[in-house]
Amino acid sequence: MAETDPKGPTGVTGEPTPARRGPGRPPGRRAGTGETRTTILDAARTEFAARGYAGASVRAIARGAGVDPALVHHYFGSKSRVFIAAMELPIDPDVVVDHVFAEGPEHVGARLAATFLDLWEDPAARERLLAMLRTAVLGDDNSATREFVTVELTTRLADRIGTEDAPLRANLAVSQLLGVALTRYILRLEPIASTPRAEIEARIAPVLQHHLDGGPRVA
Amino acid sequence: MAETDPKGPTGVTGEPTPARRGPGRPPGRRAGTGETRTTILDAARTEFAARGYAGASVRAIARGAGVDPALVHHYFGSKSRVFIAAMELPIDPDVVVDHVFAEGPEHVGARLAATFLDLWEDPAARERLLAMLRTAVLGDDNSATREFVTVELTTRLADRIGTEDAPLRANLAVSQLLGVALTRYILRLEPIASTPRAEIEARIAPVLQHHLDGGPRVA
Numbered sequence: 001m002a003e004t005d006p007k008g009p010t011g012v013t014g015e016p017t018p019a020r021r022g023p024g025r026p027p028g029r030r031a032g033t034g035e036t037r038t039t040i041l042d043a044a045r046t047e048f049a050a051r052g053y054a055g056a057s058v059r060a061i062a063r064g065a066g067v068d069p070a071l072v073h074h075y076f077g078s079k080s081r082v083f084i085a086a087m088e089l090p091i092d093p094d095v096v097v098d099h100v101f102a103e104g105p106e107h108v109g110a111r112l113a114a115t116f117l118d119l120w121e122d123p124a125a126r127e128r129l130l131a132m133l134r135t136a137v138l139g140d141d142n143s144a145t146r147e148f149v150t151v152e153l154t155t156r157l158a159d160r161i162g163t164e165d166a167p168l169r170a171n172l173a174v175s176q177l178l179g180v181a182l183t184r185y186i187l188r189l190e191p192i193a194s195t196p197r198a199e200i201e202a203r204i205a206p207v208l209q210h211h212l213d214g215g216p217r218v219a
Numbered sequence: 220m221a222e223t224d225p226k227g228p229t230g231v232t233g234e235p236t237p238a239r240r241g242p243g244r245p246p247g248r249r250a251g252t253g254e255t256r257t258t259i260l261d262a263a264r265t266e267f268a269a270r271g272y273a274g275a276s277v278r279a280i281a282r283g284a285g286v287d288p289a290l291v292h293h294y295f296g297s298k299s300r301v302f303i304a305a306m307e308l309p310i311d312p313d314v315v316v317d318h319v320f321a322e323g324p325e326h327v328g329a330r331l332a333a334t335f336l337d338l339w340e341d342p343a344a345r346e347r348l349l350a351m352l353r354t355a356v357l358g359d360d361n362s363a364t365r366e367f368v369t370v371e372l373t374t375r376l377a378d379r380i381g382t383e384d385a386p387l388r389a390n391l392a393v394s395q396l397l398g399v400a401l402t403r404y405i406l407r408l409e410p411i412a413s414t415p416r417a418e419i420e421a422r423i424a425p426v427l428q429h430h431l432d433g434g435p436r437v438a
Contacts, residue, residue, distance in 0.1 A: 134357060137352070137353055137356045137405055149406075149408060150409055168410050168411060168422070171402055171408050171410060171411035172399075172422055172423070174398075175398035176395055176398050176426070177398070178398045178401050179398025182356070182397050183390055183393060184394075186355070187355055187365055189365060189390050190373075190386070190390075191387050191390060192390035192394065195387055203434075206429070206434065207395070207426050207429060207430070210425070211422075215425065
């Protein structure tokens with residue numbers, strides 16, 4: 001499915017966008033003038049840690065870095081993308097949600113299952129996700145990640161589902177996905193850990209479809 | 220539903236059994252002669268850490284404690300119960316599986332959802348489960364817990380489901396439950412964290428039923 005989507009299903013592991021590559025940089029180099037970019041990301045981590053995701057602003061991040069807010073927008077495009085870069089997330093919820101709904105609501109379960117497994121079966125992405133999940137499970141200090149997931153993933157998914165109970169449906173789909181991550185990749189329970197990817201995909205797709213779109217609809 | 224089952228749904232938080240209470244002890248005291256019991260549990264933790272759950276034996280635990288294996292059986296009844304006591308688990312998979320299947324296979328989703336939420340909504344049990352889950356997520360050192368869940372929970376559930384793919388079905392049901400634990404009680408995503416328990420129960424029951432008993436059956 002991913003081949004029909006030029007951005008790739010996660011919005012991050014595909015071709016770098018101009019903003020991510022930075023002006024005048026050859027493809028494959030990291031985005032932005034190294035030093036300015038690093039300064040902005042350091043300021044962003046400080047701001048997100050202090051004020052959470054919802055409370056942080058591009059303006060305050062720019063102030064912390066001693067640059068103009070327009071430069072932050074130039075390098076990253078949005079608060080969401082600053083967060084993704086600062087936390088080195090292998091996923092852009094905005095792109096994922098577009099991708100998951102690209103064939104219409106009757107295919108969201110299958111597309112979400114495929115996108116999730118694409119991500120977790122990729123060793124580099126998996127390592128980042130594992131680190132995030134470990135921090136979140138350990139942490140008192142997971143409010144920024146929680147707010148990011150809530151604001152950027154739950155809200156976007158819920159907007160596309162469109163029912164009154166859509167935010168809960170989005171959370172339940174996320175719960176099934178994180179449960180698979182936990183049992184297959186972290187606890188490595190058998191047989192789920194060594195079951196072929198295609199079988200897992202086929203098993204969870206209808207459940208995700210049910211969570212997002214099935215059962216009694218509360219409009 | 221739990222009131223029809225004298226043991227209680229988790230098999231641990233109900234009335235203590237004679238073996239758990241220990242010979243000649245008043246009800247409400249911890250099982251066994253304090254010192255002997257502590258010695259056995261210390262030896263058990265050492266044995267489980269060294270050899271995992273599958274590799275550990277009651278005989279070796281008794282040897283480590285300097286007691287007769289019959290005394291270990293007398294105090295705890297089985298290797299599973301020694302593990303539960305040593306790890307202070309708030310759940311006995313044997314009792315849970317009996318309880319979940321008590322009304323027949325068409326009710327397993329609802330009963331498993333109710334049992335799971337009974338456990339997690341109880342503050343003391345939740346604290347133990349959170350500690351276990353944190354250790355398991357962090358850990359390289361989670362093989363004993365993993366083997367215990369695999370041997371005692373997955374296998375027992377799978378035996379009752381009876382299809383060839385039953386172990387995978389059991390894992391998938393566990394994945395949905397742990398995903399709810401993660402999103403509702405650990406990450407505290409909204410709205411799932413503040414949704415009333417009855418609503419969560421109603422949402423996950425059909426999904427658990429599907430994982431355990433629905434879809435194409437591979438006999």
